[in-house]
Amino acid sequence: MKFLHTSDWHIGKVLKGHNRLDEQRAVLREIVRVARDHRVDAVLVAGDLYESSAPSAQAQQLLVQTLLALRRTGAEVIAIAGNHDHAATFDAYRPLMASAGITLAGTARPAADGGVVEFTARSTGEPVAVALLPFLARRHAVRAAQLVTETPREAATGYGRLVRDLLAALTAGFRDDTVNLVMAHLTAAGGKLGGGERSAQSVLEYWVPTSAFPPDAHYVALGHLHRRQSLPAPCPVHYCGSPITLDFGEENDSTVVLVVEAEVGTPTRVTAEVPIGSGRRLRTVRGTVDEVTQRAEEFGDDYLRVLLCEPARAGLRQDVQRLLPNALEVRIDPGFAAPVHTTGPSPPADGADRSPAELFHAYCIARGIADERVEALFTRLHDQATAMHA
Known part of the structure; x- marks a missing residue:
């Protein structure tokens, strides 16, 4: 069977006060096109669908339209909440979205109560099981572990161990005749930050060892880190990264979605890293005002962070932004601000x-x-x- 792995859409993200909803709409339209062109059996969205836990009406409308469009391709659509999303709202809308054939998961649940989603791949007839682990805040980790594993847990138990126990409980029912997938929103040990993540929820205390992932999983689809990467683990573990560059710290990251083929008894393959090019490029440039403005044609419609190599003076930012309208951030280079x-x-x-x-x-x-x-x-x-x- 074939599925598409994507995450970290961050709908509603504003960059330096600049609304990017039109860009986000174009990016998501491109993802729908990839799902349709590759005739995938499922689309897995591994968290951080929104930028904010209180998204605007326009952001919510865009998400609903996108999920429905993905479902109209004939694919199973499964999405989990990330640390930017409001988990309780995802769970509140779960029954409504289910009536449209879309699975939303806001919080960790026992396998029998929606923690594992099962379906039959339309292209091959293979049974598929997807274990779901939305983002888990530290303050909720013990309670979630007790709910899912049905065993007492000490509050002092480490976050990584609790997540490992959760994954073990969710995947305990994986079968040899099924394509077994895991989707989670977390920080796996060894993963590299993309550059725009919330550091408070990506630090060491939130790391999960890759040994927590079960060896009988055909594929682990992760969200949370914005950089495309795979990690050594007992099974294939992949971050797809964000399909749009979210901040200037990510300007050199690739923006892709992954098309993956999985089959019972066969090693899983990422068959395509499909570039998503609708988002505008972010670029950091350095030089004097004269030097950077002389390169204006080279920058095209890229969003710019301008580091000026000259002393500060009144009106400098306004002068640069008048000459370079896409300069969203203008600062004095640290070497000249000393x-x-x-x-x-x-x-x-x-x-x-x-x-x-x-x-x-x-x-x-x-x-x-x-x-x-x-x-x-x-x-x-x-x-x-x-x-x-x-």
Whole structure:
């Protein structure tokens, strides 16, 4: 059987105040096209469908339209909640989505209560079982483990061990005559961050050892890390990565979805890493204002983070964004933002012998700001303030 693995859509994600919903719509339309063209038996969406646990109406509408479009390709559609999603809302809408043939899972459940989804692959007639483990916050880990494994758990038990116990309980019913899949949203040990993840939910305390994945799983479809990668484990373990570059820290990551073939008794193969190109490229550029603006045609419609190699001055950001409208972030390169130290004797620490204008001038020098207009503005505002209190 054949399935599509995708994750980390982050619908509703805003980049530096810039709404990207139209881009996200184009990316998801492209994913639907891949599912249709490859005639996959299932689409697995491994969490972080939304950027926020309280998504806008437009973001919710886009998600529903996408899931329905994927279902219309004839594929089974199964999606789990990630750390950005609101798990309880996923579970609340589970019955409604099920009436459309779509499986949503917000929280960990016992295998017999929806923790494992079973279906027959339309292309081969093979039975398929998918064990589902949505994102599990540390504060809920013990309770979830007790619910799924039906055994007591100590609160001090490590997060990785609890997840391992959950996976063991969910996959205990895997059979030799079935294509056995696992889908989870978590940080597997050895995985590399893409660059835009929430660090608080990707740190060491949240790592799960790859030994937690069962050797009889044909494939483990993971979400959470935005970088495409596979990990050494007792079975095939893959992150598909995000299909859209979410932040400038990810600008060199590939944006793909995976098409995978699995068969009973045969090693699973990722047959295609299909590029998703509808999202606009993110690019970091360095140079003086003149240098970066001379390269404007080279940048096309890329979103830019501009690191300027010159001292700060008033209006610098506005000047760059006027010349480069796609510059979403403009900063002084750290090498040019370092304090500038002058030679000669140090002035009195309390500044008692200097006027406010002289103190402000010294401050500008220390901050690497060389702009007479800033100092003139300070002087004018200081004079106005002094006159008001005279």
